[in-house]
Amino acid sequence: MSVRHERSRPVDRRVRVQGRPVDSYPSLPPETERGSVRRVTVVGEEILSRPCQEVTEFGSPELSSLIDDMFLTMHVADGAGLAANQVDVDLRLFVYDCPDDYGIRHVGHIINPVLDLPGPGSRQLVEDYEGCLSVPGAGMAVPRTDRAVVRGLDKDGNPLVIEGTGYFARCLQHETDHLFGHTYLDRLSKRDRKEALRQMTERREDVFAQRAVKAAGLGR
Template identity: 80%
Template sequence: MLSRRCREVTAFGTPELSALIDDMFRTMYVADGAGLAANQVGVDLRLFVYDCPDDDGIRHVGHLVNPVLELPDPGSRRLLDDFEGCLSVPGATMAVPRTDRAVVRGFDEDGSPLVIEGTGYFARCLQHETDHLNGQTYLDRLSKRDRKDALRQMEDRRADVFARRALKAAELGR
Protein backbone atom coordinates (compact mmCIF):
# COMPACT_ATOMS: atom_id res chain seq x y z
CA MET A 1 0.00 0.00 0.00
CA LEU A 2 2.94 2.36 0.54
CA SER A 3 3.98 2.15 -3.11
CA ARG A 4 0.79 3.33 -4.78
CA ARG A 5 -1.20 6.56 -4.84
CA CYS A 6 -4.03 6.67 -2.30
CA ARG A 7 -7.69 7.25 -3.15
CA GLU A 8 -9.36 10.63 -2.63
CA VAL A 9 -11.60 11.01 0.41
CA THR A 10 -15.16 11.55 -0.83
CA ALA A 11 -17.21 11.38 2.40
CA PHE A 12 -16.54 14.28 4.77
CA GLY A 13 -17.95 14.89 8.25
CA THR A 14 -18.47 11.22 9.02
CA PRO A 15 -17.90 9.55 12.39
CA GLU A 16 -15.61 7.06 10.60
CA LEU A 17 -13.34 9.80 9.23
CA SER A 18 -13.20 11.51 12.62
CA ALA A 19 -12.36 8.21 14.36
CA LEU A 20 -9.64 7.47 11.79
CA ILE A 21 -8.03 10.86 12.40
CA ASP A 22 -8.13 10.36 16.19
CA ASP A 23 -6.63 6.88 15.85
CA MET A 24 -3.90 8.17 13.53
CA PHE A 25 -2.91 10.82 16.10
CA ARG A 26 -2.70 8.15 18.84
CA THR A 27 -0.63 5.90 16.57
CA MET A 28 1.69 8.77 15.64
CA TYR A 29 2.23 9.69 19.32
CA VAL A 30 2.95 6.07 20.30
CA ALA A 31 5.60 5.95 17.57
CA ASP A 32 7.04 9.39 18.49
CA GLY A 33 6.35 10.65 14.97
CA ALA A 34 5.91 14.16 13.60
CA GLY A 35 3.43 13.02 10.94
CA LEU A 36 1.52 9.95 9.79
CA ALA A 37 -0.18 9.18 6.50
CA ALA A 38 -3.28 6.98 6.32
CA ASN A 39 -1.58 4.37 4.12
CA GLN A 40 0.99 3.85 6.88
CA VAL A 41 -1.82 2.35 8.97
CA GLY A 42 -3.25 0.34 6.08
CA VAL A 43 -5.94 2.81 4.96
CA ASP A 44 -6.01 3.70 1.27
CA LEU A 45 -7.12 7.33 1.65
CA ARG A 46 -5.45 10.69 0.97
CA LEU A 47 -5.17 11.88 4.58
CA PHE A 48 -2.36 12.70 6.96
CA VAL A 49 -2.00 14.03 10.50
CA TYR A 50 0.89 16.02 11.92
CA ASP A 51 2.28 17.43 15.15
CA CYS A 52 5.47 19.05 14.02
CA PRO A 53 7.56 22.10 14.96
CA ASP A 54 9.00 24.49 12.43
CA ASP A 55 12.56 25.79 12.66
CA ASP A 56 11.40 28.63 14.95
CA GLY A 57 10.03 26.12 17.47
CA ILE A 58 6.38 26.86 16.67
CA ARG A 59 4.33 23.68 16.99
CA HIS A 60 1.90 22.87 14.15
CA VAL A 61 -0.82 20.30 14.87
CA GLY A 62 -3.53 19.23 12.46
CA HIS A 63 -4.68 17.01 9.66
CA LEU A 64 -5.12 17.40 5.93
CA VAL A 65 -7.49 15.51 3.65
CA ASN A 66 -6.82 15.19 -0.10
CA PRO A 67 -3.63 17.27 0.07
CA VAL A 68 -2.03 18.80 -2.99
CA LEU A 69 1.57 19.94 -2.53
CA GLU A 70 2.69 23.21 -4.09
CA LEU A 71 6.43 23.83 -4.05
CA PRO A 72 7.96 27.25 -4.65
CA ASP A 73 9.25 28.10 -8.13
CA PRO A 74 12.71 26.61 -8.71
CA GLY A 75 14.28 30.09 -8.79
CA SER A 76 12.89 31.07 -5.38
CA ARG A 77 13.39 27.89 -3.40
CA ARG A 78 16.27 26.44 -1.50
CA LEU A 79 16.93 22.74 -1.28
CA LEU A 80 18.14 21.61 2.11
CA ASP A 81 19.76 18.25 2.80
CA ASP A 82 18.69 17.25 6.27
CA PHE A 83 18.16 14.00 8.12
CA GLU A 84 14.79 12.40 7.84
CA GLY A 85 13.26 9.33 9.39
CA CYS A 86 10.01 7.51 8.79
CA LEU A 87 7.71 5.47 10.98
CA SER A 88 7.54 2.92 8.14
CA VAL A 89 11.35 2.64 8.07
CA PRO A 90 11.90 2.24 11.84
CA GLY A 91 15.29 3.23 13.17
CA ALA A 92 16.76 4.56 9.92
CA THR A 93 17.63 8.19 9.19
CA MET A 94 19.19 9.57 6.04
CA ALA A 95 19.85 12.99 4.52
CA VAL A 96 17.11 13.82 2.01
CA PRO A 97 16.96 16.98 -0.12
CA ARG A 98 13.71 18.93 0.41
CA THR A 99 12.67 22.51 -0.23
CA ASP A 100 12.76 24.88 2.74
CA ARG A 101 9.16 26.01 2.08
CA ALA A 102 6.02 24.14 1.14
CA VAL A 103 2.33 24.91 0.73
CA VAL A 104 -0.27 22.16 0.88
CA ARG A 105 -3.91 22.70 -0.08
CA GLY A 106 -6.63 20.33 0.98
CA PHE A 107 -9.56 20.01 3.35
CA ASP A 108 -10.33 19.39 7.00
CA GLU A 109 -12.45 16.43 8.09
CA ASP A 110 -15.66 18.39 7.48
CA GLY A 111 -14.68 19.36 3.93
CA SER A 112 -13.70 22.96 4.65
CA PRO A 113 -10.76 24.13 2.52
CA LEU A 114 -7.34 24.42 4.19
CA VAL A 115 -4.08 25.96 3.05
CA ILE A 116 -1.12 24.95 5.22
CA GLU A 117 2.23 26.67 4.71
CA GLY A 118 5.38 25.35 6.30
CA THR A 119 9.01 26.32 6.52
CA GLY A 120 12.07 24.37 7.59
CA TYR A 121 11.35 21.12 9.40
CA PHE A 122 7.57 21.58 9.09
CA ALA A 123 7.92 22.03 5.30
CA ARG A 124 9.90 18.76 5.28
CA CYS A 125 7.09 17.04 7.19
CA LEU A 126 4.41 18.30 4.76
CA GLN A 127 6.45 17.07 1.78
CA HIS A 128 7.22 13.72 3.43
CA GLU A 129 3.59 12.95 4.28
CA THR A 130 2.30 14.06 0.88
CA ASP A 131 4.91 11.77 -0.72
CA HIS A 132 3.41 8.85 1.23
CA LEU A 133 -0.04 9.53 -0.20
CA ASN A 134 1.50 9.61 -3.69
CA GLY A 135 3.04 6.17 -3.16
CA GLN A 136 6.58 7.23 -2.22
CA THR A 137 8.74 6.91 0.88
CA TYR A 138 11.87 8.90 1.50
CA LEU A 139 13.81 5.79 0.46
CA ASP A 140 12.64 6.46 -3.11
CA ARG A 141 14.52 9.78 -3.03
CA LEU A 142 17.84 8.18 -2.08
CA SER A 143 20.70 6.85 -4.17
CA LYS A 144 20.93 3.06 -4.37
CA ARG A 145 23.85 3.07 -1.90
CA ASP A 146 22.06 5.32 0.62
CA ARG A 147 18.91 3.24 0.32
CA LYS A 148 20.88 0.08 1.18
CA ASP A 149 22.41 1.93 4.15
CA ALA A 150 18.94 2.97 5.39
CA LEU A 151 17.62 -0.58 5.09
CA ARG A 152 20.67 -1.86 7.00
CA GLN A 153 20.03 0.73 9.74
CA MET A 154 16.41 -0.38 9.94
CA GLU A 155 17.38 -4.04 10.25
CA ASP A 156 19.86 -3.23 13.03
CA ARG A 157 17.51 -0.97 15.03
CA ARG A 158 14.00 -2.26 14.33
CA ALA A 159 13.70 -4.43 17.45
CA ASP A 160 14.70 -1.53 19.73
CA VAL A 161 12.26 0.81 18.01
CA PHE A 162 9.38 -1.65 18.35
CA ALA A 163 10.23 -2.28 22.02
CA ARG A 164 10.11 1.50 22.71
CA ARG A 165 6.78 1.77 20.88
CA ALA A 166 5.33 -1.11 22.94
CA LEU A 167 6.39 0.60 26.18
CA LYS A 168 4.89 3.92 25.08
CA ALA A 169 1.65 2.22 24.02
CA ALA A 170 1.42 0.60 27.47
CA GLU A 171 2.04 3.98 29.15
CA LEU A 172 -0.71 5.57 27.06
CA GLY A 173 -3.08 2.70 27.81
CA ARG A 174 -3.36 1.32 24.30
Protein backbone atom coordinates (compact mmCIF):
# COMPACT_ATOMS: atom_id res chain seq x y z
CA MET A 1 0.00 0.00 0.00
CA SER A 2 1.18 3.52 -0.75
CA VAL A 3 1.90 6.06 1.96
CA ARG A 4 -0.87 8.57 2.55
CA HIS A 5 0.35 12.13 2.11
CA GLU A 6 -2.00 13.77 4.61
CA ARG A 7 -2.84 12.88 8.19
CA SER A 8 -5.95 13.99 10.04
CA ARG A 9 -4.27 14.47 13.44
CA PRO A 10 -0.91 15.79 14.68
CA VAL A 11 1.96 13.33 14.52
CA ASP A 12 2.81 11.48 17.72
CA ARG A 13 6.26 9.89 17.90
CA ARG A 14 5.12 6.68 19.62
CA VAL A 15 5.96 3.43 17.82
CA ARG A 16 4.57 -0.10 18.05
CA VAL A 17 6.73 -2.94 16.72
CA GLN A 18 4.93 -6.25 16.17
CA GLY A 19 2.04 -4.76 18.12
CA ARG A 20 4.11 -3.82 21.18
CA PRO A 21 5.06 -0.25 22.20
CA VAL A 22 8.77 0.62 22.18
CA ASP A 23 10.58 3.65 23.59
CA SER A 24 12.49 4.44 20.40
CA TYR A 25 12.92 3.07 16.89
CA PRO A 26 15.06 4.08 13.90
CA SER A 27 13.50 5.84 10.93
CA LEU A 28 14.54 2.86 8.79
CA PRO A 29 13.69 -0.57 10.24
CA PRO A 30 16.79 -2.74 10.87
CA GLU A 31 15.56 -5.21 8.23
CA THR A 32 16.31 -2.67 5.50
CA GLU A 33 20.02 -2.83 6.33
CA ARG A 34 20.06 -6.56 5.60
CA GLY A 35 17.69 -6.67 2.65
CA SER A 36 17.96 -6.53 -1.12
CA VAL A 37 15.55 -4.71 -3.43
CA ARG A 38 13.17 -6.96 -5.34
CA ARG A 39 11.01 -6.16 -8.35
CA VAL A 40 7.45 -5.17 -7.44
CA THR A 41 4.81 -7.06 -9.43
CA VAL A 42 2.24 -5.02 -11.35
CA VAL A 43 -1.50 -5.54 -11.64
CA GLY A 44 -2.22 -7.93 -14.49
CA GLU A 45 0.45 -10.42 -13.39
CA GLU A 46 -1.12 -13.76 -12.52
CA ILE A 47 0.40 -14.08 -9.04
CA LEU A 48 -1.56 -11.03 -7.88
CA SER A 49 -4.92 -12.57 -8.81
CA ARG A 50 -4.85 -15.86 -6.92
CA PRO A 51 -4.75 -16.76 -3.21
CA CYS A 52 -1.29 -17.26 -1.72
CA GLN A 53 -0.09 -20.46 -0.06
CA GLU A 54 0.17 -20.72 3.72
CA VAL A 55 3.62 -20.62 5.28
CA THR A 56 4.37 -23.98 6.91
CA GLU A 57 8.05 -23.66 7.85
CA PHE A 58 9.18 -21.09 10.39
CA GLY A 59 12.48 -19.89 11.79
CA SER A 60 14.39 -20.41 8.53
CA PRO A 61 17.08 -18.08 7.14
CA GLU A 62 15.13 -18.00 3.87
CA LEU A 63 12.01 -16.63 5.57
CA SER A 64 14.01 -14.02 7.46
CA SER A 65 15.77 -12.99 4.27
CA LEU A 66 12.45 -12.62 2.45
CA ILE A 67 11.12 -10.34 5.20
CA ASP A 68 14.32 -8.24 5.08
CA ASP A 69 13.99 -7.90 1.30
CA MET A 70 10.32 -6.94 1.60
CA PHE A 71 11.07 -4.20 4.12
CA LEU A 72 13.74 -2.68 1.91
CA THR A 73 11.60 -2.99 -1.23
CA MET A 74 8.68 -1.34 0.58
CA HIS A 75 10.91 1.53 1.69
CA VAL A 76 12.39 2.09 -1.76
CA ALA A 77 8.88 2.14 -3.25
CA ASP A 78 7.64 4.59 -0.57
CA GLY A 79 5.10 2.13 0.75
CA ALA A 80 3.22 1.60 4.00
CA GLY A 81 2.69 -2.13 3.45
CA LEU A 82 3.83 -4.88 1.09
CA ALA A 83 2.55 -8.43 0.54
CA ALA A 84 4.75 -11.33 -0.53
CA ASN A 85 3.00 -11.79 -3.88
CA GLN A 86 3.98 -8.19 -4.66
CA VAL A 87 7.58 -9.42 -4.83
CA ASP A 88 6.53 -12.52 -6.80
CA VAL A 89 6.51 -14.91 -3.83
CA ASP A 90 3.47 -17.14 -3.36
CA LEU A 91 3.24 -17.01 0.46
CA ARG A 92 0.75 -15.61 2.97
CA LEU A 93 2.93 -12.89 4.47
CA PHE A 94 3.03 -9.11 4.56
CA VAL A 95 5.17 -6.40 6.14
CA TYR A 96 4.12 -2.91 7.18
CA ASP A 97 5.49 0.43 8.36
CA CYS A 98 2.37 2.53 8.65
CA PRO A 99 1.00 5.38 10.77
CA ASP A 100 -2.49 5.39 12.19
CA ASP A 101 -4.69 8.48 12.42
CA TYR A 102 -3.18 9.35 15.82
CA GLY A 103 0.34 9.49 14.44
CA ILE A 104 1.41 6.22 16.07
CA ARG A 105 3.79 4.34 13.77
CA HIS A 106 3.20 0.59 13.41
CA VAL A 107 6.05 -1.60 12.15
CA GLY A 108 6.20 -5.34 11.69
CA HIS A 109 5.34 -8.44 9.71
CA ILE A 110 2.62 -11.06 9.99
CA ILE A 111 2.33 -14.54 8.49
CA ASN A 112 -0.85 -16.47 7.61
CA PRO A 113 -3.02 -13.54 8.70
CA VAL A 114 -6.73 -13.87 9.39
CA LEU A 115 -8.67 -10.61 9.28
CA ASP A 116 -11.23 -9.98 12.02
CA LEU A 117 -13.50 -7.00 11.43
CA PRO A 118 -15.78 -5.66 14.19
CA GLY A 119 -19.53 -6.10 13.93
CA PRO A 120 -21.68 -3.57 12.04
CA GLY A 121 -22.70 -1.79 15.25
CA SER A 122 -19.15 -1.10 16.38
CA ARG A 123 -17.45 0.02 13.18
CA GLN A 124 -17.64 2.84 10.68
CA LEU A 125 -17.17 2.57 6.93
CA VAL A 126 -14.79 5.29 5.73
CA GLU A 127 -13.89 6.28 2.17
CA ASP A 128 -10.28 7.43 1.96
CA TYR A 129 -7.45 7.63 -0.55
CA GLU A 130 -5.75 4.35 -1.26
CA GLY A 131 -2.80 3.56 -3.50
CA CYS A 132 -0.92 0.36 -4.20
CA LEU A 133 2.70 -0.33 -5.08
CA SER A 134 1.44 -2.80 -7.69
CA VAL A 135 -0.76 -0.13 -9.28
CA PRO A 136 2.02 2.46 -9.60
CA GLY A 137 0.97 6.09 -9.85
CA ALA A 138 -2.74 5.56 -9.22
CA GLY A 139 -4.90 6.38 -6.23
CA MET A 140 -8.63 6.28 -5.57
CA ALA A 141 -11.06 6.53 -2.67
CA VAL A 142 -11.90 3.08 -1.31
CA PRO A 143 -14.42 2.22 1.46
CA ARG A 144 -12.88 0.37 4.42
CA THR A 145 -13.83 -0.13 8.05
CA ASP A 146 -12.11 2.18 10.54
CA ARG A 147 -11.07 -0.71 12.81
CA ALA A 148 -9.47 -4.08 12.09
CA VAL A 149 -7.70 -6.90 13.88
CA VAL A 150 -5.34 -9.36 12.18
CA ARG A 151 -4.38 -12.63 13.84
CA GLY A 152 -1.42 -14.65 12.62
CA LEU A 153 2.18 -15.67 13.36
CA ASP A 154 5.62 -14.12 13.35
CA LYS A 155 8.60 -15.55 11.45
CA ASP A 156 9.38 -17.92 14.35
CA GLY A 157 5.83 -19.24 14.55
CA ASN A 158 4.80 -17.23 17.62
CA PRO A 159 1.17 -16.02 17.67
CA LEU A 160 0.48 -12.36 16.87
CA VAL A 161 -2.57 -10.18 17.24
CA ILE A 162 -2.26 -6.80 15.49
CA GLU A 163 -4.96 -4.18 16.04
CA GLY A 164 -5.40 -1.15 13.83
CA THR A 165 -7.57 1.95 13.63
CA GLY A 166 -7.93 4.57 10.92
CA TYR A 167 -5.30 4.46 8.21
CA PHE A 168 -3.47 1.51 9.79
CA ALA A 169 -6.73 -0.49 9.80
CA ARG A 170 -6.96 0.34 6.08
CA CYS A 171 -3.42 -0.97 5.58
CA LEU A 172 -4.18 -4.26 7.35
CA GLN A 173 -7.25 -4.79 5.18
CA HIS A 174 -5.43 -3.82 1.97
CA GLU A 175 -2.53 -6.21 2.55
CA THR A 176 -4.75 -9.10 3.65
CA ASP A 177 -6.74 -8.60 0.44
CA HIS A 178 -3.52 -9.12 -1.55
CA LEU A 179 -3.00 -12.53 0.03
CA PHE A 180 -6.42 -13.61 -1.22
CA GLY A 181 -5.59 -12.51 -4.75
CA HIS A 182 -7.30 -9.11 -4.67
CA THR A 183 -6.13 -5.53 -5.18
CA TYR A 184 -8.03 -2.40 -4.24
CA LEU A 185 -9.11 -2.15 -7.88
CA ASP A 186 -11.48 -5.05 -7.20
CA ARG A 187 -13.37 -2.84 -4.72
CA LEU A 188 -13.95 -0.03 -7.24
CA SER A 189 -16.77 0.59 -9.66
CA LYS A 190 -15.98 -0.11 -13.31
CA ARG A 191 -15.66 3.63 -13.94
CA ASP A 192 -13.25 4.19 -11.04
CA ARG A 193 -11.22 1.12 -11.95
CA LYS A 194 -10.83 2.44 -15.49
CA GLU A 195 -9.69 5.79 -14.10
CA ALA A 196 -7.12 4.13 -11.80
CA LEU A 197 -5.70 2.15 -14.72
CA ARG A 198 -5.54 5.35 -16.78
CA GLN A 199 -3.58 7.03 -13.98
CA MET A 200 -1.21 4.07 -13.80
CA THR A 201 -0.56 4.11 -17.56
CA GLU A 202 0.19 7.82 -17.42
CA ARG A 203 2.42 7.84 -14.33
CA ARG A 204 4.01 4.42 -13.94
CA GLU A 205 7.30 5.22 -15.70
CA ASP A 206 7.84 8.24 -13.45
CA VAL A 207 7.15 6.06 -10.42
CA PHE A 208 9.64 3.42 -11.60
CA ALA A 209 12.25 6.13 -12.17
CA GLN A 210 11.75 7.50 -8.65
CA ARG A 211 12.17 4.04 -7.17
CA ALA A 212 15.39 3.51 -9.13
CA VAL A 213 16.79 6.82 -7.88
CA LYS A 214 15.93 5.96 -4.27
CA ALA A 215 17.50 2.51 -4.58
CA ALA A 216 20.65 4.00 -6.11
CA GLY A 217 20.84 6.53 -3.26
CA LEU A 218 20.96 3.60 -0.83
CA GLY A 219 23.63 1.89 -2.89
CA ARG A 220 21.24 -0.90 -3.87
